[in-house]
Amino acid sequence: GAVVSQHPSWVICKSGTSVKIECRSLDFQATTMFWYRQFPKQSLMLMATSNEGSKATYEQGVEKDKFLINHASLTLSTLTVTSAHPEDSSFYICSARPNTEAFFGQGTRLTVV
């Protein structure tokens, strides 16, 4: 199957700082990638669709200015959580669908202190 690599696996940052999470497709090109957020014991909530070479499409209720998404190449999408606050602490997962099946990155555990 296809491989999606996400980095870092975990990060702890201070309140008010920004954090960048990378998502790479290692063996295929992805014109579209998806970013999800998951709170403990809850579902995978789609935040946005990352589009290579164009603006991301955000789901309703997701702050565009807070969660900056860049998809500059066919193998890399980044999510930057700006001015992070404790309520942004969560598990962030990226995904791509080169075919019917969706492949997920390993996820990033963000803790804002």
Next chain:
Amino acid sequence: QQPVQSPQAVILREGEDAVINCSSSKALYSVHWYRQKHGEAPVFLMILLKGGEQKGHEKISASFNEKKQQSSLYLTASQLSYSGTYFCGTGPDYNQGGKLIFGQGTELSVKP
């Protein structure tokens, strides 16, 4: 539209069977089933595309009803390794954008 899963949680003894349901008020293009272990990424189990479809692998199988509004995941003779949270997801074809929306999840615990 988020699909609805039931039950929310299941506790089984090793060797017992379980059924997890996923439903929607509208016909779904497809249903994807994933299992997620705590702190890890979801792992693909299977996808169903056609109404009336049934498929499986070893002791895990799934069905998709004719109206494509309900899918069920069947876990037979459960093993300890089956423990985790199961999600059904649905969305358009990957050529049409492809984003998947997931149900709220079903937490399965298999005890010795």
